[in-house]
Amino acid sequence: MSIEKKITSLSSWFVSRPKTSGILVFILVLFVLNLTLFFRYQVVKKNRQFEMENLLTIVHQNIEQTLKNSYATTTGMALTIDDNGIPKNFEEAGKQLLSYNTSIDAVQLVPDGIIKYTYPEKGNEAAANFNILTSPLHKDAAMKAIETRKMYYVGPVELKQGGMGIVGRLPVFKKGKFWGFSAVVIRFSTFMRAAGISSLHDDRFYFQLSKTDLKTKTEQFFLNESSDFKDKNFKSVSIPEGDWKLYIIEKSDTALIKEFIPVLFLTFILSIISGMLVNIVLRRPYELENLVKIQTEKIIKNELLFKSLFEHAGLGITHTNSVNGTFIDANDKFCEQIGYTQEEIKTMDFMMITHLDDLEADLKQMERLRNGEIDGFSLEKRYFHKNGSIIWVNITVSPLWTKNEKPSSHMTIVEDITKRKQVEQDLLLSKQNIQSLINTVDGIVWEGYPDKPGVTFVSEKSKDILGYTAEEWISDDNFWYDHLYPEDREWVTKFSKECAEKKQPHTWEYRMINKAGNVVWVRDIVSIFIENDESFKFRGILIDISKTKQFELDLNHSVQLLTEQNKRLLDFSHIVSHNLRSHTSNIESLTNLIEESQDENEKKELLGLLKKVSEALTETMDNLNDVVSVQTDINRSIELLNLNEYIRKTENILSNQIMKKNATILNTISDDCNVKYNAAYLESILLNLISNSIRYSHPERNPVIELKTYEENDYLVMCVKDNGIGIDLKKNGHKLFGMYKTFTDNPESKGIGLFITKNQIDTMQGKIEVESEPGTGTVIKVYFKR
Amino acid sequence: MSKATICIIDDDPIYQLVTKKIIEKSFFFPIVSSFTNGLEAISYFQQSAALPDVILLDIEMPVMDGWDFLDEIVSIRNRFNADTSIYIVSSSIAKEDKEKALTYGCIKGFISKPVTLSKIEKIANPD
Numbered sequence: 001m002s003i004e005k006k007i008t009s010l011s012s013w014f015v016s017r018p019k020t021s022g023i024l025v026f027i028l029v030l031f032v033l034n035l036t037l038f039f040r041y042q043v044v045k046k047n048r049q050f051e052m053e054n055l056l057t058i059v060h061q062n063i064e065q066t067l068k069n070s071y072a073t074t075t076g077m078a079l080t081i082d083d084n085g086i087p088k089n090f091e092e093a094g095k096q097l098l099s100y101n102t103s104i105d106a107v108q109l110v111p112d113g114i115i116k117y118t119y120p121e122k123g124n125e126a127a128a129n130f131n132i133l134t135s136p137l138h139k140d141a142a143m144k145a146i147e148t149r150k151m152y153y154v155g156p157v158e159l160k161q162g163g164m165g166i167v168g169r170l171p172v173f174k175k176g177k178f179w180g181f182s183a184v185v186i187r188f189s190t191f192m193r194a195a196g197i198s199s200l201h202d203d204r205f206y207f208q209l210s211k212t213d214l215k216t217k218t219e220q221f222f223l224n225e226s227s228d229f230k231d232k233n234f235k236s237v238s239i240p241e242g243d244w245k246l247y248i249i250e251k252s253d254t255a256l257i258k259e260f261i262p263v264l265f266l267t268f269i270l271s272i273i274s275g276m277l278v279n280i281v282l283r284r285p286y287e288l289e290n291l292v293k294i295q296t297e298k299i300i301k302n303e304l305l306f307k308s309l310f311e312h313a314g315l316g317i318t319h320t321n322s323v324n325g326t327f328i329d330a331n332d333k334f335c336e337q338i339g340y341t342q343e344e345i346k347t348m349d350f351m352m353i354t355h356l357d358d359l360e361a362d363l364k365q366m367e368r369l370r371n372g373e374i375d376g377f378s379l380e381k382r383y384f385h386k387n388g389s390i391i392w393v394n395i396t397v398s399p400l401w402t403k404n405e406k407p408s409s410h411m412t413i414v415e416d417i418t419k420r421k422q423v424e425q426d427l428l429l430s431k432q433n434i435q436s437l438i439n440t441v442d443g444i445v446w447e448g449y450p451d452k453p454g455v456t457f458v459s460e461k462s463k464d465i466l467g468y469t470a471e472e473w474i475s476d477d478n479f480w481y482d483h484l485y486p487e488d489r490e491w492v493t494k495f496s497k498e499c500a501e502k503k504q505p506h507t508w509e510y511r512m513i514n515k516a517g518n519v520v521w522v523r524d525i526v527s528i529f530i531e532n533d534e535s536f537k538f539r540g541i542l543i544d545i546s547k548t549k550q551f552e553l554d555l556n557h558s559v560q561l562l563t564e565q566n567k568r569l570l571d572f573s574h575i576v577s578h579n580l581r582s583h584t585s586n587i588e589s590l591t592n593l594i595e596e597s598q599d600e601n602e603k604k605e606l607l608g609l610l611k612k613v614s615e616a617l618t619e620t621m622d623n624l625n626d627v628v629s630v631q632t633d634i635n636r637s638i639e640l641l642n643l644n645e646y647i648r649k650t651e652n653i654l655s656n657q658i659m660k661k662n663a664t665i666l667n668t669i670s671d672d673c674n675v676k677y678n679a680a681y682l683e684s685i686l687l688n689l690i691s692n693s694i695r696y697s698h699p700e701r702n703p704v705i706e707l708k709t710y711e712e713n714d715y716l717v718m719c720v721k722d723n724g725i726g727i728d729l730k731k732n733g734h735k736l737f738g739m740y741k742t743f744t745d746n747p748e749s750k751g752i753g754l755f756i757t758k759n760q761i762d763t764m765q766g767k768i769e770v771e772s773e774p775g776t777g778t779v780i781k782v783y784f785k786r
Numbered sequence: 787m788s789k790a791t792i793c794i795i796d797d798d799p800i801y802q803l804v805t806k807k808i809i810e811k812s813f814f815f816p817i818v819s820s821f822t823n824g825l826e827a828i829s830y831f832q833q834s835a836a837l838p839d840v841i842l843l844d845i846e847m848p849v850m851d852g853w854d855f856l857d858e859i860v861s862i863r864n865r866f867n868a869d870t871s872i873y874i875v876s877s878s879i880a881k882e883d884k885e886k887a888l889t890y891g892c893i894k895g896f897i898s899k900p901v902t903l904s905k906i907e908k909i910a911n912p913d
Contacts, residue, residue, distance in 0.1 A: 574878075581877035582798060585899035589804040592902070596811075609800050616800070731854075 016289065018282035026275030033267035041260055048256065052205060052235050056248040059195050059207060060237045066103045066194040067168070067241050070184045071151050073097045074170035077107050078182040081172060085179055087117055094119030103194035105165070105187045111180035113142060124185070127160040132181075138167070140214045146171045146178060153242030156188045156211075156222050164188040164222075166242065188222070197223075204255065208247040219245070316414035318350075322370060322399065322407045325349035337393070337416055339386030350412075355382035355390065362395075369399055370407040380417065392421040443543035447529075450500035450538055453477035465522075465544045467515030485511030485519055503528050503536060509545060521549035564762065576624055583617040623752045630681075630759045641682055643673045643718070647707060650686040657694045663703040665690070673709055675716060675784045681760040688753040689780055693722035698775070715766070715783040726774040736770060791838035792909075794820040795827045795855065796875070797847045805842070805901045812903050814910035815840070823847040824855030831862060840909055841872045842901065845883060856890050863892065873897050873909060 014021040076097050080087045087109050094107045098119065106124050109117040113133030118124045132138040141154035155166035165188050169181040192198055197207045206225040213220060221227035226249075233250040252258075310317050316334030318327050326349040335342055338353055354362055358381035365377045376398045382390050396413040438445045439460045448455035454477035458470040466473075466483065473479045484492055488510045499506045505527045514520045526540035590610045597603045647667055651658065658665070675682070690705060697703035706721040727736065737758040761768045765785045772778035792815040794805050802820045809818050819838065821827035824847060831837055841859075845852035852874065863870060871894040874887050879896055887893045894912070897905055 574880075578876075578878045582801070582899060585877055586798070586800045586804060589808065589900040589902075590800075592900075593804060593807055609803060613800050 015282055015285050018279045018286045021282050022275040022279030024275075025278040026271045029274045030267060030271035033270060034264070037260060037263060037267060041256070044259075045256060048204075048250070049233075049235075052233075052248050052250065055200055055202070055205065056235050056237055056246065059197055059200065059248070060239070060246055062194060062196045063191075063239060063244075063246065066186070066191065067153070067239070069101045069103055070153075070168045070186065071170065073101055073104055073107060073184050074151060074168060074182040077109060078170060078172045081109065081174070081179065081182075083174065085111060085174055090117050091119055103186065103190060104184045105190050106185040108167075108183040108185060109180065110169070110183055113180060115183075124161045126162065130160050132169075142169060142181065144214065145169050145181065149173070151241065153244075155242070156191070159185065159187075161185075166191050168241075204251055205248055206251060208249060210245045210247070212243045212245070214243070225249075316393075316416070318345075318412045318414065319400075320350060320410055320412055322366070322401075322410045325351050325366075328409060334414055337385075337391065337414060338383055353383045355384065358382050365397070369397065369410070372403065375399070383414075391416060392418045441541065443541040445539075445541050447537055447539050449535070451535075454479070456537075465514070465542065466512060466520060483512050483514075485513060487511075499526070500538070503530075509549070512542075519546070520544060521546040568759065568762070572627060579620050579624075580617075583613055583620065586613045587617075626752075626756055627759060630756060630763060638676055638678055640674050641677050641679055642671070643669055643675055643682075643709065644671050646679075646682050646686055647690075649683065650690055653687060654691055654694065657691065661694050661697055661703055663694050663697065663705060665705045665707065667707040669707055669709050669718070673716070677764060677784065678760075681764060685757050685760055685782060688757045689720045689782070692753060693720060693724055693778070696722075696724045696778075698723060698725050698777075712783070714786050716786060718782045718784065719779055720782070721777065721779045723777040726776050726778055727770070727772045728774045729770065729772055733770070737768070790815060791817040791819070791836075792840040792842065793827065793838040794818070794842045795822075795824060795847070795852075796820070796842075796844040797822050798844070801899070808901060808903055809906055812906045812910070814906055824850030824852060824858070826850075828855060828858045828862070831859070837863065837866045837870045839870060841870060842875045842897065843872055844875055845879075846876075853886070856887075856892075860890065860892070871909070871912075875899060875901060 077087075077090075077093060080090055080093045082088055090109065094117075097107060098104060107119050108115055108124075108127070110132060113131055115127050115130045115132070118127060121128075132142050137157055138154055141152055145152035149171055151168055151170040153166050153168040156164045157167070159165045159167075166186045167183055168186070169183045172179040172182050186194075197209075200207075206223075208221055208223050208225055208227060208229070210219045210221045210227075212218070229247070229249040232252075234247050236245055236247045238245050310331050313331060313333055316337045317331045318334055319329040320327055327345045330342060330345045332342075335345060338345075340348070350362075351359060358379075362379060362381055365374070365379060368374045369377065376396070378394060378396045380392065380394050383393055385391050394415045394417045396415075397410050398413075399407065399410045401408045441459065441461065444461045444465055445457070445459040446455050447457040455474060458473045460470050462468055462470050462473050468479075468483075476482070481489065481493065492508075492510045495506075495508065498504075507523065507525045509521065509523045512520045512522055521544070523543045523545045524540050525543070526538055529537040529539050531537060587610065590606050590613065594603055594606045594610070597606060644667065647665075647669070651665060657663070693705045694703055701723060704723050707719070708721075709716055709718045711717070727733075729736070737754050758768055761782060767783045769781045769783070770778065771781075792809060794802055794809075796802055796805075799822070802822070806818050806820060809815050817838075819830075821830065826849075827841075828850070837859075843852050843855065850858075856872070859870075859872070870892060872890070872892045873895050874883075874893065875897045876883075877899040879898070884896060887896070897909075
């Protein structure tokens with residue numbers, strides 16, 4: 001690999017990793033800057049050491065100078081001592097020497113260790129005659145000087161004359177014998193000044209001075225600064241003349257580092273900025289590269305997908321020239337659908353294989369597509385298979401040009417729908433079959449939703465049964481309700497609602513009104529057809545049961561009649577047995593009495609009674625015969641009778657009684673009022689009612705009988721109202737129409753009239769009602785069936 | 787103590803006559819009275835000093851029937867503190883009438899027509 005290539009690959013490595021590159025640059029910059037900083041630190045540190053050494057040397061030299069001066073002075077002073085050991089011109093010499101050496105505060109001569117001479121005396125009086133050889137503070141130092149025969153400095157110590165100071169003592173020997181000391185006193189402040197410690201004061205450093213104790217060998221520090229600096233950066237020098245050690249100490253060992261911290265921080269920031277810059281600079285190409293990669297992958301995938309779809313789709317797909325209709329390409333499925341090979345297809349156009357009947361529609365749509373009127377279209381049409389058979393297809397055409405481009409080619413998706421078409425055809429046929437089947441059912445087939453008004457379907461039988469066409473019914477949402485028989489509407493709708501709520505199939509019978517206005521009895525057989533969990537349909541068949549119903553009603557009526565007749569017969573047989581028994585028991589008693597009687601007169605009387613019983617029996621038999629004739633007279637002739645005509649006839653029959661009782665008959669019935677009735681019954685009924693009104697008239701007033709008629713439902717009602725004695729209906733109402741039921745002591749009461757009247761009215765399907773109040777009068781209503 | 791008075795209440799005059807004769811012949815009841823309906827009887831009893839010992843009562847009668855008579859007699863019976871035995875006499879008695887009659891404490895029994903000597907004897911000596 002060439003260098004150029006290596007560089008390219010390296011740079012592309014960096015470009016593809018903007019974050020890593022940024023971090024690497026950050027580390028690199030940080031390293032370089034910190035390395036530079038480190039070297040700089042080392043240089044500064046070295047300079048600092050050098051500076052400390054210089055300062056220490058200066059101070060050391062100053063102290064050395066002071067000590068040299070002191071030595072010179074003490075030597076000078078020692079020279080003033082004569083052979084006898086007496087100093088000459090001590091004061092003058094002292095004055096002179098001190099004037100030369102400003103670093104010395106006083107000079108002393110100390111013969112035998114006792115301070116005898118001091119210049120200047122002033123201020124040092126306290127030290128006069130002080131024996132240093134006996135002083136514990138000074139003794140050791142003095143002895144060391146004597147032993148070493150060298151000048152030795154004591155101090156800094158507390159001076160006898162006050163304050164701290166250093167005393168340098170030079171042992172003086174005269175004639176080989178120790179004479180005493182020539183000494184200098186240097187006050188500590190003077191010493192410090194001379195050393196230059198005060199003037200060399202620096203923020204970074206400080207000085208310390210120590211002395212090793214002769215006895216204890218411990219180190220004593222004298223300056224106010226800290227003596228604990230072993231961990232710090234320091235330098236020292238020893239001064240043997242006083243066993244001193246001079247130190248220079250760096251105040252803070254971290255000071256230098258602290259100086260570098262901001263710079264360090266700056267380098268860090270700089271490194272970060274560099275890293276970020278690199279990251280930002282490299283990211284853009286990275287993102288672009290990524291985008292290109294993703295898009296490329298997508299395109300590849302789409303291409304693969306399309307290819308796979310095109311080649312392996314379950315649907316036929318063609319790529320067709322939109323201008324001339326020739327096939328550019330087609331997938332295997334399409335070839336399979338129409339039976340041609342790919343090569344053959346590519347030489348054909350779609351018009352060649354399209355059914356002629358469908359071609360026009362197809363071409364029209366293509367024209368619209370080319371003109372940009374539509375974005376695509378679907379069409380069901382027929383293709384000719386290579387073998388000549390017809391296949392039904394659903395094509396979906398999508399153009400492959402954009403709006404502003406010229407029409408070029410289009411994709412067509414071809415779905416074989418031959419089977420579906422066949423099924424549709426079959427379904428249509430089956431639907432027609434079902435429809436004709438439904439229409440032949442002898443009932444109206446209907447369908448509807450319980451929560452929607454109206455019906456969704458009604459079969460044509462509606463016309464036959466109700467006289468309305470299916471369309472008339474379906475188009476009117478309220479048709480069913482409106483054509484229910486008014487009396488049935490309430491319960492029918494209520495019941496229908498209940499069944500809908502319970503989703504309950506039901507069969508019921510009700511009445512409807514047909515187009516001609518007649519009642520049609522229907523049986524509605526309703527089933528529930530569940531469409532899903534929430535909705536369901538009602539499906540029903542309405543069967544015309546009017547004939548059956550009429551039979552049923554007639555039958556019911558007959559049964560009712562028979563039951564009533566039976567009951568009447570039962571009652572009648574009971575009455576007959578009761579009444580006949582009354583007579584037979586009387587006969588039995590009478591014949592027994594006759595048999596037993598010895599008295600002829602009594603026998604005669606009893607025979608008379610027997611005759612009466614016989615007559616009563618005959619009468620009873622007649623009455624019973626009347627009743628039986630009413631009960632059994634099945635072939636009663638019924639004719640139209642004029643009511644007033646019969647009333648007048650009755651009035652004639654009763655004229656005698658009417659006159660006797662001074663009765664008035666107020667007849668408001670019109671002359672044209674006719675009833676269809678049996679003539680004998682009508683005569684009997686009128687006679688019974690009017691004669692009763694006269695018979696039971698009130699003793700305190702003349703009888704007034706009112707006659708009137710009115711219509712009520714299916715009846716003509718005739719009212720016979722009187723002002724007679726009335727009947728206590730509470731007490732006797734239940735036996736009013738009973739046989740031989742009488743309520744008065746009227747000798748004409750036989751308890752047979754109303755019984756027969758009731759029977760006659762019943763057999764004519766009418767009814768009789770009574771309203772009455774004792775003492776006021778009675779109203780009897782006779783209902784003639786229309 | 788043997789019973790002395792008997793009363794027939796029935797709207798059938800022949801029955802009244804015949805029964806009266808049979809009772810008279812029996813000699814069980816020296817005093818026989820008769821009424822054609824309940825109202826007549828009650829009106830009489832309300833004014834009389836005592837009730838008869840036995841009443842032979844018909845149910846089906848005009849004006850006041852046997853039931854109404856029973857209701858009335860119950861109210862006046864306490865006044866007399868009498869021990870009147872009432873027998874329902876009929877040619878045929880329906881079951882429901884029998885059940886209804888038994889709700890009256892004074893009803894002692896039912897007699898089917900015709901009334902005979904032996905029936906009278908049983909009434910006179912019930913034990």
